Amino acid sequence: xxxxxxxxxxxxxxxxxxxxxxxxxxxxxxxxxxxxxxxxxxxxxxxxxxxxxxxxxxxxxxxxxxxxxxxxxxxxxxxxxxxxxxxxxxxxxxxxxxxxxxxxxxxxxxxxxxxxxxxxxxxxxxxxxxxxxxxxxxxxxxxxxxxxxxxxxxxxxxxxxxxxxxxxxxxxxxxxxxxxxxxxxxxxxxxxxxxxxxxxxxxxxxxxxxxxxxxxxxxxxxxxxxxxxxxxxxxxxxxxxxxxxxxxxxxxxxxxx
Amino acid sequence: xxxxxxxxxxxxxxxxxxxxxxxxxxxxxxxxxxxxxxxxxxxxxxxxxxxxxxxxxxxxxxxxxxxxxxxxxxxxxxxxxxxxxxxxxxxxxxxxxxxxxxxxxxxxxxxxxxxxxxxxxxxxxxxxxxxxxxxxxxxxxxxxxxxxxxxxxxxxxxxxxxxxxxxxxxxxxxxxxxxxxxxxxxxxxxxxxxxxxxxxxxxxxxxxxxxxxxxxxxxxxxxxxxxxxxxxxxxxxxxxxxxxxxxxxxxxxxxxx
Numbered sequence: 001x002x003x004x005x006x007x008x009x010x011x012x013x014x015x016x017x018x019x020x021x022x023x024x025x026x027x028x029x030x031x032x033x034x035x036x037x038x039x040x041x042x043x044x045x046x047x048x049x050x051x052x053x054x055x056x057x058x059x060x061x062x063x064x065x066x067x068x069x070x071x072x073x074x075x076x077x078x079x080x081x082x083x084x085x086x087x088x089x090x091x092x093x094x095x096x097x098x099x100x101x102x103x104x105x106x107x108x109x110x111x112x113x114x115x116x117x118x119x120x121x122x123x124x125x126x127x128x129x130x131x132x133x134x135x136x137x138x139x140x141x142x143x144x145x146x147x148x149x150x151x152x153x154x155x156x157x158x159x160x161x162x163x164x165x166x167x168x169x170x171x172x173x174x175x176x177x178x179x180x181x182x183x184x185x186x187x188x189x190x191x192x193x194x195x196x197x198x199x200x201x202x203x204x205x206x207x208x209x210x211x212x213x214x215x216x217x218x219x220x221x222x223x224x225x226x227x228x229x230x231x232x233x234x235x236x237x238x239x240x241x242x243x244x245x246x247x248x249x250x251x252x253x254x255x256x257x
Numbered sequence: 258x259x260x261x262x263x264x265x266x267x268x269x270x271x272x273x274x275x276x277x278x279x280x281x282x283x284x285x286x287x288x289x290x291x292x293x294x295x296x297x298x299x300x301x302x303x304x305x306x307x308x309x310x311x312x313x314x315x316x317x318x319x320x321x322x323x324x325x326x327x328x329x330x331x332x333x334x335x336x337x338x339x340x341x342x343x344x345x346x347x348x349x350x351x352x353x354x355x356x357x358x359x360x361x362x363x364x365x366x367x368x369x370x371x372x373x374x375x376x377x378x379x380x381x382x383x384x385x386x387x388x389x390x391x392x393x394x395x396x397x398x399x400x401x402x403x404x405x406x407x408x409x410x411x412x413x414x415x416x417x418x419x420x421x422x423x424x425x426x427x428x429x430x431x432x433x434x435x436x437x438x439x440x441x442x443x444x445x446x447x448x449x450x451x452x453x454x455x456x457x458x459x460x461x462x463x464x465x466x467x468x469x470x471x472x473x474x475x476x477x478x479x480x481x482x483x484x485x486x487x488x489x490x491x492x493x494x495x496x497x498x499x500x501x502x503x504x505x506x507x508x509x510x511x512x513x514x
Contacts, residue, residue: 037419042409067412101448101495108430149426150433152299155324162294162422169406169423173365176407205505214508227501235492244484248462251471252509 016123018114018171019045020164021083023139024130026052032063033161034128035074039067041168042175046074047083047125080127080139085196088122088236089114092143093163094135095156100230103145110147111170122192126167131160141226142195144233191238201242202229208253273380275371275428276302277421278340280396281387283309289320290418291385292331296324298425299432303331304340304382337384337396345379346371349400350420351392352413360402367404368427383424388417448495458499459486465510 020038025031025048035046048055055076061068068074077083084090091110092102105113114124127143129135140146149158149166158166206225215221237245277295282288282305292303305312312333318325325331334340341347348367349359362370371381384400386392397403406415406423415423463482472478494502 039412040408040415151297155296158297165419166426209508212508212511227498231492231494231498235488237488241484241488249509251466251469254469
């Protein structure tokens with residue numbers, strides 16, 4: 001076992017380790033601790049969705065022990081959807097997958113799947129929710145799977161920096177183990193649709209369903225949004241498959257194609 | 258996979274997970290963070306050697322998020338030798354084994370050896386040094402091996418709480434024997450639709466597409482059949498998800514549901 005070329009982990013512009021996406025993080029200190037944990041494990045793509053106290057943050061810089069100054073600039077987004085628009089494999093860290101059928105990973109098996117996806121050329125991300133409340137259901141719905149760290153069930157609450165550390169640590173350990181070739185994927189990475197492309201289909205489908213009075217009862221739309229995203233997203237659709245689904249919708253509503 | 262009886266991790270007086278020994282820890286906050294990380298991973302035997310700011314510590318209690326109140330009393334010693342006097346297998350966490358020939362473990366292989374020792378009835382401990390200076394040579398000399406966590410060599414410094422978390426995390430994963438855990442599934446087996454149930458949906462969809470003149474060109478039907486089966490089938494749909502898809506088709510073609 002020799003491992004990844006470590007220099008590349010810090011230096012290369014083209015490095016495609018998974019992104020860490022912190023959604024609605026409250027405290028700058030926790031963002032800084034997350035950045036430190038990331039760089040400890042060779043990760044440098046930190047993305048923030050609506051950080052409560054704004055960005056940049058002096059507290060984050062201080063708590064990062066120099067990590068933030070050695071990483072590319074943190075990117076800030078207003079929605080989770082934008083933050084993962086370029087990603088093809090996304091894991092949501094949450095203790096409780098709700099209403100949704102998603103593959104459930106632990107930190108180690110999640111790192112293995114993410115490593116394989118990256119080897120296949122996919123862009124990947126881990127989603128983390130706010131300190132006390134965690135991820136919203138709509139954020140979880142965007143993800144291809146759920147990651148739950150096995151911890152003492154009687155005392156399982158981790159702070160944000162520690163959660164990022166464990167996910168990043170497992171990813172790094174896996175990345176050092178280059179002897180295991182990745183298993184084949186169902187498609188070339190470039191063919192797998194990005195979240196953005198998939199969202200275009202979901203939104204179109206929802207528009208059509210709205211027009212056809214599908215959402216009669218309150219709450220049905222929310223539940224439907226999640227079910228469709230969970231089902232299609234889990235399969236990591238290719239661009240061609242999404243084109244086919246567009247064609248199916250067009251045919252069913254009676255449009256010329 | 259059975260693993261440790263989880264209830265015992267918190268309750269039993271006789272529980273013999275490894276002790277965590279913090280030598281010359283400076284900040285109460287770090288002791289508290291270490292306690293929290295320990296209990297996250299089912300460990301409850303915390304020992305301190307000459308904590309700089311004394312013991313007990315309000316800062317430690319606050320930072321432990323309740324962990325210190327749920328663990329047996331922390332024991333305080335004046336020398337490392339006393340702190341590990343009852344132990345039969347001790348690993349010293351340090352980046353640099355100096356002047357000494359000791360087996361070198363990473364966090365995972367260290368946890369495996371420690372787990373084996375505990376299974377054999379031995380008492381075990383991890384030694385951690387002071388925040389900036391680490392363990393003294395005399396402390397390392399007491400240990401049976403050295404534990405070094407593989408991290409980004411360009412940015413490898415962990416704070417004390419994070420170091421304890423990674424050692425304890427690996428021990429806990431080993432105690433759960435997660436390598437033998439079944440691969441992740443997104444749903445209970447009974448909820449996953451049978452091929453027959455899925456075929457009912459595919460056939461219905463194809464009938465509707467036929468009626469809507471989707472299959473104009475020769476060969477399009479075959480290709481479409483494969484694409485839809487491949488996409489939906491790959492996701493292993495649940496019965497509920499297939500019901501939703503039926504509802505979507507009904508809505509799009511304008512039927513009452």
